[in-house]
Amino acid sequence: MTTPPTLSRVLGLREGIAIHMGVIIGSGIFIVPATIAGHLHAMGPIMLVWVVAGLLTLFGALTLAELSSVLPEAGGPYVYLRKSFGSVWAFLFSWNDFFINKAGSAAAIAMAFATFLGHFIPGLHPEEVYVRYPIEFLGLNFDIAFGPVQAVAMATIAVVTFVNYRGVLFGGWVMNIFTSAKVIALVGLIVAAFLSERGSSGNFLPWWPEEWSTPSLCFMWSRISHMPMSFRSTPWRVPPGSPQMSRRLPSVPSAHR
Numbered sequence: 001m002t003t004p005p006t007l008s009r010v011l012g013l014r015e016g017i018a019i020h021m022g023v024i025i026g027s028g029i030f031i032v033p034a035t036i037a038g039h040l041h042a043m044g045p046i047m048l049v050w051v052v053a054g055l056l057t058l059f060g061a062l063t064l065a066e067l068s069s070v071l072p073e074a075g076g077p078y079v080y081l082r083k084s085f086g087s088v089w090a091f092l093f094s095w096n097d098f099f100i101n102k103a104g105s106a107a108a109i110a111m112a113f114a115t116f117l118g119h120f121i122p123g124l125h126p127e128e129v130y131v132r133y134p135i136e137f138l139g140l141n142f143d144i145a146f147g148p149v150q151a152v153a154m155a156t157i158a159v160v161t162f163v164n165y166r167g168v169l170f171g172g173w174v175m176n177i178f179t180s181a182k183v184i185a186l187v188g189l190i191v192a193a194f195l196s197e198r199g200s201s202g203n204f205l206p207w208w209p210e211e212w213s214t215p216s217l218c219f220m221w222s223r224i225s226h227m228p229m230s231f232r233s234t235p236w237r238v239p240p241g242s243p244q245m246s247r248r249l250p251s252v253p254s255a256h257r
Helices: 013-024 032-040 043-070 077-085 087-117 148-166 168-195 214-230 243-248 252-256
Strands: 131-137 140-146
Touching: 013 168, 032 043, 043 077, 077 087, 087 148, 140 148, 148 168
Parallel strands: none
Antiparallel strands: 131 140
């Protein structure tokens, strides 16, 4: 009688912290703030977006933390949706998340990496392309281009794919390095801002726009609703069967049978 395959439990506390920090502090933190500031033009709405999105993210993290304690199975949201709404909705969510959300996120991060790499490598600019093919779809014009930036982005995805294929332990080791680099970069930016002696309270003005435009309102709401989806659950765990869990989820005992 053969034993069923199981997941390799080779990651320790250090790798667990690095993985959670890496997915919570997304690489978009280096890009998204500038995009938000460029559309809202006032510090008040910018801070409002981050505060409200942070609260929504916290609600989602606490919810997933409790669900992961009630259903400690591999699969995450797929397991929660399957238990709650059935296999069809769990499959549709997982299919969309894998082929659209994850793929689009990986492509965007890889393109951002290749674009920023152009500041250090001459000739690596988005304007330089090998092939350009404009198309029209549903009345919208799209410009499909392939150049050195796209080639570097594809190579980056291939390298990361190989790291994950190489093994869980090797992937955790690589995650330790890149998470440390990300945290060091963020701390360096914060320290540099305080030591630059160029700070001024005038940078916070105007605090509130004199008038709102429809694109600004739409963009602010889109960022508030979208940003929580860019985060993952926190590593907080509530022991199954604890008083807090039993009070909030009366059906917990049946979930463990």
